[in-house]
Structure formats: C-alpha cells, structure tokens
Amino acid sequence: MMQAAVLYGKEDVRLETLADPIPAAGEIVIQVQAATTCGTDLKVWRRGGHARMLTPPILFGHEAAGTIVALGKGVEGWQIGDRVVANNSAPCGHCFYCQRQEYSLCPNLEFNNGTFAEYLKIPASIVTRNLLPIPEDLSYDLASLTEPLACVLHGIARSGFQPEQVHTWPSPPQIVVIGDGAIGLMFVGVLAQRGAEVIVFGGSDQRLAIAQIYGAKATFNHHTCGEMAALVRELTDGRGADVVIEATGVPTVWERAIACGRPGATINLFGGCPRDTQIRVNTEQLHYNELTLKGVFHNTPQFVRESLEFISKRILPLEHLITGMASLGDIESVLQAMKARQAIKVALHP
Template sequence: MLAAVLHGQEDLRLETCTDPTPDSGEVILQIDVATTCGTDLKVWRRGGHAKMLRPPTLFGHEAAGHIVAVGEGVSAWKVGDRVIANNSAPCMACWYCQRQEYSLCTDLTFNNGTFAQYQKIPAPIVQHNLLLIPDGMPDALASLTEPLACVLHGAARSGLRPRSEWITPPQIAVIGDGAIGLMFVGVLAHQGAEVLLFGGSDQRLELGKKLGAAQIFNHHQVSSLPEQVRDLTAGRGADIVVEATGVPAVWEDAIASARPGATVNLFGGCPKATKISVDTGLLHYSELTLKGVFHNTPHFVRESLALLASQKLPFDQLITDQQPLKNLEQAFFDMRDRKTIKAAILPH
C-alpha cells in the first residue's frame, strides 16, 4: 500500500509499505477520506509529538473508511461496515480510568497512519472507540469526529455553567481561527454563549461568524488583545477564555484577558519545554482558574459523531481543499501558509 511516513521535521515521505493484516481483536480499514489537522501540521513542522508519535512513523489521525478485514475474536464488526476509528483508546484499568478521567490514562493506545490506503486498528480502539458512520453521512464530515471530540471535551472543562444559572449569556473570548478555534466557536455559540473570536485571517473570521461568533477581530488590527477584550466586556474581561493557537505569548494574553473568577482554557499545545510567565497577584486575587485540556474521551467521541451527523453546524465548511494522497505534502505547505483550513485527502 501507499502510505505517508514522517521521518522528521518537515520530512514527510510517501512510501510503499506492506498491506496490514489483523491480529486478534483488530480490524483493517480501507481509508476513504483522511483529513489534515492543526496537530498534524505542528507535528510535521516540529518533527514529532510528546505523546502521540515518534518518527519514523506512519502519519495522520483523522479518517473515515470501511472495514476490509477482521481479526480473530471480532464479532461486533463485519467487512463493509463504514466506520470512524478514534486515534486512541484508554486502557480502562489504570488509576485515572477508574475515576473516568480517560484523557489522563497512563496507558493510552495511540494509533497513527490515516494518510495511507489502509490502516490497522488496534484491539483497544476496536473495543472502545470504533463507531459506525450513520447512513447518508459524508465520509469527509465523519472524519472530523476526532478533533470535534477534543473540542467538546475542552468545552465541557471550560467552566460554562448551566443556562438556568445565567443572568446574561457568558462572554467567551476564543483566540485562534484555525479549525480547532472555529470548532470552539460553533460549539460554544450553539450552547448560547456570546463568543468573541480573535484570529489573523479575515476569511476565517467570516466563517467564524457563520458558526455563531457574535463579534470578530483581526489581531493584526488590535494593538492589545487583553485591552480589546476588556473594552468589549465593560472593563471586566471575558468570563471564559479559550486559547487555541499553541503560542506561549498568546497563552499570556489569554490569561490577561480574563475577568476575576474566570476560567482560562489553555487548549493549544505549545512546543516542548516552553514556559510562560504568570502574574501571581493576578492569579491569586482574581481567583483565576487556569485549565490545561488534552485530547478526548470515549463519551465525547460519540457525542461528536452525533453532532456532526445532525449537521446543525456547518463544520463541513472547515474542509477547504481536496487532494489525492500523492499531494499530501503540498497540502501541508498550504496549511502552513494559511491557504487551507483542513484538506480532505483521498488515498484511492
């Protein structure tokens, strides 16, 4: 089969690999559509990821496909089933899993390799995070299940109170107009919040408005993001701030944009070993909650697929390009240059 293999920093090669065969409890997917992701872009640019992979390795983690082979002991699935396979599954046995903190599992099974014609799905993922695609749902839309599951997990941990407790809709600043930031806009606006979106692309910001952003701002035209947020919130700062860029300086801006008592969701993953400075007086006297959020859980994978299938939000508009597998590297150059939000890659 033809597959993309990451060898290092911006070193992505298409190689002919042996077709996978299933071991006990596993299945083999034919990949029908794989979508590019901001995490993939960062991994490609940085040459690795602290948790999910180390080169050389098969690459990619968002896809929709159909089963072409099943291993011994697999009875819940059959050849021909259209499915999405999350890129991980928790062990369900460790200290964290016993407390249902599945994203903190000490033995997460990660699986990469969606930028390929076929992919082997490990038994834990088959057991816990392999889902049937609803009839009529486009493959490309289904392939967005994993990133939206991460966003739903992040939204749930952002301190948004039940609507019955609101005096006025909470004001939430989302910083970043990549696919993840735009997904946060859609999810939080759908829940009734007033979302203020900051990004660097007028075209992406307009998409943010379609997804429900109340106001949009190009950061190139904003002298101070924290001051702008305070101007929009009667001088207080945002009730919730979501950082979705993975830039340490922007983490600091996010913290400075929060009102007393706010939650700051530091969602964007920064480069390894980077550090930020935090004003301890601000953190203490303003009773801020700084929240790091990572990955997803089986519950949110299921919730994500259901939300996408409902087509209540136009998340399909995040896919702005379609390319054959042979053009994968060019798709990453286009993402790097902000010409593409997400690309649908067709391996066959």
C-alpha cells in the same frame, strides 16, 4: 502493497510503498475513504514529532473514516464493508485515572497513527472502546471530523461553561476564543450554538468570516485590532471574559489569554505548545482574581460518541472547515498550503 505517508522529521514526510496491514486478534483493517488534515498534523510536521503521540519515523495522520476490509480473530459486532470512524486513541480502562473516568490522563493511552494511507490497522483497544458506525447519510469527509470535534467537546466540558448558565445568569456568558484554525472555529460554533456570547481573535479575515457564520458575536484580526486584553475589557464592561479558550499553541498567546479573563474566570490553555516551553504568570492576578488555569488534552470515549452524534445531526455546517480535497500523493503540497494558511483542513482521498 499500499501507499502511505511516513514522517521522518521536521518537514520531512515521504510517500512510501509498504505491505498491506494484517489484523491481529481483536484488530480490524479499514480502507481509508477520507483522511482529513489538522493543525496537530501541521505542528507535528513542522516540529518533527509530538511529545505524546508519535516519534519519527512513523506512519502519519490521525483523522480518518473508511470501510472495514479485514477482521482479526475474535472481533465481534462488525462485518466487512461496514462504514466506520475510529478515534486515534483509546484508554486502557483499568488504571488509576480510568477508574476515576479521567480517560484523557490515562498513562496507557494507545495512539494510532497512519491515516494518510490506503489502509489503516485499528488496534484492539480502539476497536473495543472507540470504533463507531457511520450513519448511512453521513459522508466520509464529515465523519472524519469526529476526533477533533471530540477534543473540542471535551475542552468545553472542562472550561467551566454550562449551557444552563445562559438561562440563570443575567446575561449570556462571554467567552473569548483565540485562534481561527479548525479547532478554534469548532469551539466558536459549539459555544455559540449553546448560547454563549463568543468573541474571536484570529489572523485571517476569511477564517473569521466562518466564525461569523458559526455565530460569533464579534471577530477581530489580531494583526490590526490592537491590544487584545484591553479590547476584551472594553467589550465586557471593563471586567474581562468569563472563559477564555486559547487554541493556537503559542506560549506568548497563552499569556495573553490569561490577561483576557475577568476575576473568577477559567482560562482553558488548549493549544499544545512546543516541548519544554514556559510561560510567565502574574501571581498577584492569579491569586487575588481567583483565576482557574486549565490545561486540557485530547478527548474521551464519551465525547467521541457525542461528537459523531453532533456531526450527524448537522447542527453546524462543518463542511466550511474542509477547504480542499487532494490525493495521497499531494500530502507535501497540502502541508505547505496549511503552513501558508491557505487551507484549514484538506480531505485526502487515498
């Protein structure tokens, strides 16, 4: 029998004793060595569910790294004891969208929750398409960041920013990132590493300090900096940003993000808002400024692989994002600490 966290509803997660998972054909079971929390887990816990990924009651958590302890019939290329990281989903590979390599739009995406547990069963589709070996010199804690960083790399690719613009434009692209959670800070680090000039808005001076470590050109606490769009225009010769990335999932902030863009800007509305929320858009600004509003969701197998490679090369000190470690029994207090913004990501060690 194993211990596992089960989500029952709004701010209702319970540690339960469940039967150990048994792999069916094509599946594997891993012993979870590290499971990291994230902003999506916090939103799901606070809202009591997720529009696409889970409906309570359900096993909880979606970022993990571990070792294989059981192989289902027909699994090839893997052995018991292998160190692995599994993405929390996999596309079907054959639908209309997969045939066009739009894998994050696959209507048959198979999601896998339950990383806040001693053991985790990995579905056959993920074993086939999104299970990767962890390099021997990479810790389980850092490897567990593969999924969120893959989402960030996907988001950057969809944002209209290309690294060659740094060399072909008369000045570096100016990109605004709104949000200082783990996702926002990952955006900052990767974009700055690729040569963009990044302006960051967040609500925590401690988190904004990490943004500075990651290469942000300027950081501002939104509690004290005044009107965001006006400040962005001041910093960009009156134009606005080339790209704006919203990473909070708050509808009013989506509207502020749109206001921060220059004519011709791409606005990446990355943070997932609550179900059935709406925003208002100035149609004149959208039309005459030729804005591109982009909703970007999840990741693809390509970016899962690029993410693990990026982490393995130690390009960014991603350990700054793991601000605590805890046992599985501490899941309730960990989520409360995240709610109070006292932690960015916590590595649970079942």
